[in-house]
Amino acid sequence: MQELTITRHNEMIDPLLHIWGWEIPVYLFLGGLVAGIMIISGYFVLQHRYRHTVFTTFYLPYIALALLSGGMFALFLDLEHKIYFWRLYTTFEWTSPMSWGSWILLIIYPALWVNTLIRIPEPFKGKIPLFDRLSALLHQHPVLIRNIGVLNMVLGVALGMYTGVLLSSFGARPLWNSAMLWALFLVSGLSAAAAFVHLITTDVYEREMLAKADNAFLTLELFVFGGFITGLLTSTKVHIDAVRLLLDGPYAPVFWVFVIGLGILVPLAIQLFAVNHKIRHTAIAPILVLLGGLTLRFVIVYAGQYSTWA
Amino acid sequence: MSRYGMVIDTVRCVGCMDCVVACKTENNVPEGFNRDWIAYDVQGEFPTLQMEIRSERCNHCDAPPCVYCCPTGASHVHDVGGVVLVDYDKCIGCKACVASCPYGARFINPEGYAEKCTFCIHRVEEGLDPACVSVCPTHCMHFGDLDDPNSEVSTLLASRRHHTLMPEAGTKPRIFYLT
Numbered sequence: 001m002q003e004l005t006i007t008r009h010n011e012m013i014d015p016l017l018h019i020w021g022w023e024i025p026v027y028l029f030l031g032g033l034v035a036g037i038m039i040i041s042g043y044f045v046l047q048h049r050y051r052h053t054v055f056t057t058f059y060l061p062y063i064a065l066a067l068l069s070g071g072m073f074a075l076f077l078d079l080e081h082k083i084y085f086w087r088l089y090t091t092f093e094w095t096s097p098m099s100w101g102s103w104i105l106l107i108i109y110p111a112l113w114v115n116t117l118i119r120i121p122e123p124f125k126g127k128i129p130l131f132d133r134l135s136a137l138l139h140q141h142p143v144l145i146r147n148i149g150v151l152n153m154v155l156g157v158a159l160g161m162y163t164g165v166l167l168s169s170f171g172a173r174p175l176w177n178s179a180m181l182w183a184l185f186l187v188s189g190l191s192a193a194a195a196f197v198h199l200i201t202t203d204v205y206e207r208e209m210l211a212k213a214d215n216a217f218l219t220l221e222l223f224v225f226g227g228f229i230t231g232l233l234t235s236t237k238v239h240i241d242a243v244r245l246l247l248d249g250p251y252a253p254v255f256w257v258f259v260i261g262l263g264i265l266v267p268l269a270i271q272l273f274a275v276n277h278k279i280r281h282t283a284i285a286p287i288l289v290l291l292g293g294l295t296l297r298f299v300i301v302y303a304g305q306y307s308t309w310a
Numbered sequence: 311m312s313r314y315g316m317v318i319d320t321v322r323c324v325g326c327m328d329c330v331v332a333c334k335t336e337n338n339v340p341e342g343f344n345r346d347w348i349a350y351d352v353q354g355e356f357p358t359l360q361m362e363i364r365s366e367r368c369n370h371c372d373a374p375p376c377v378y379c380c381p382t383g384a385s386h387v388h389d390v391g392g393v394v395l396v397d398y399d400k401c402i403g404c405k406a407c408v409a410s411c412p413y414g415a416r417f418i419n420p421e422g423y424a425e426k427c428t429f430c431i432h433r434v435e436e437g438l439d440p441a442c443v444s445v446c447p448t449h450c451m452h453f454g455d456l457d458d459p460n461s462e463v464s465t466l467l468a469s470r471r472h473h474t475l476m477p478e479a480g481t482k483p484r485i486f487y488l489t
Contacts, residue, residue, distance in 0.1 A: 008347035080403025081422035
């Protein structure tokens, strides 16, 4: 028997750590979604779909810019010393994943911007002549377009990985001590992005292709979850206690019902029927995937703070 | 180069909280927050119970995760004694350091920056002991250079059984508890 009583009761620290509220899960979700969108958008660029489609390659970079800005605003809201946020960009701390992330986010903006120049949508044409000239220049040198596609895919992978690495670098939080967390967040981001494009695209080919891709991502996510849980269950007692917060602890109902059930299994089943033409495509499956991805971030961030070495 | 650390004799500590009050007064710690605290650790099965009373604070770790994760360099290892400090003007209040500390030693000051024990570096640089050490009525707390084999802390560690908190976390704490 061990009973530990301490006289400390610091706000947000005691009795259980809860320093990150809704802002960080929302930021991680939007970051993962943007990462997935960049990978899909980059892939479409490499497939020359900007020559054919009316939707994806035209608007995805703009949507990603808006979502990324929303995520960064959520991150800004979380800062306790807001007027000093610019300090992030006065240094590069190579041991800090948060510093890496700050600079990656800064590089992503120009990468998305040059992606928008590949095909400027009709309503935006002629508004800024410089952009039109740059767009024309790109089409004179197709190798530049290919490089933009590759750049978006590479940065998308980096951003998706970063959202997981950020948490797994905190050794003091046993639930996050998993080398699978980056893979989990990257695959979840890809799945959410595929669901998002599936939800809003008007192109039949894209919808069908992304529904199939999302099925693959959701299946892969189940395997990554298996690795994540097995890795922690076969580790030390603190890690077993940590993962049991999800398996049969206070976060189990949300984890099993909303993340695994409604977030992965149900949409996977619906989309398997849809791609096999048993039922029509509906908005239900992609909406469930998006909500499941958001809930996953909330559960991992909250339960991770709950987990402790003590 | 010195490497400051603290040795606390749990046999002598009575949990009077003088160290806690001294710290709050010396460092003007905001109301409702503590940089140091008392832990009452009871172990065993009745009736063979053992209680260890400890004065706890930031462990000024040799492998400080709070410094490694800080995105702005606000959390840093000070030139004097390797003390882990926070530069308040660089801190953005991201709370990464709070999440990274297995000891829960940090908190967010109401003004928005991360705060914790400084080993009273302002006193130490004037040749004084940290406030908590200087007021301890049972003289259970000792402060000094761990790299100096003739210092009081080094001789105590060489002659007495001791432990650190959560060594398994891999942070190499520099506060030692004599048992």
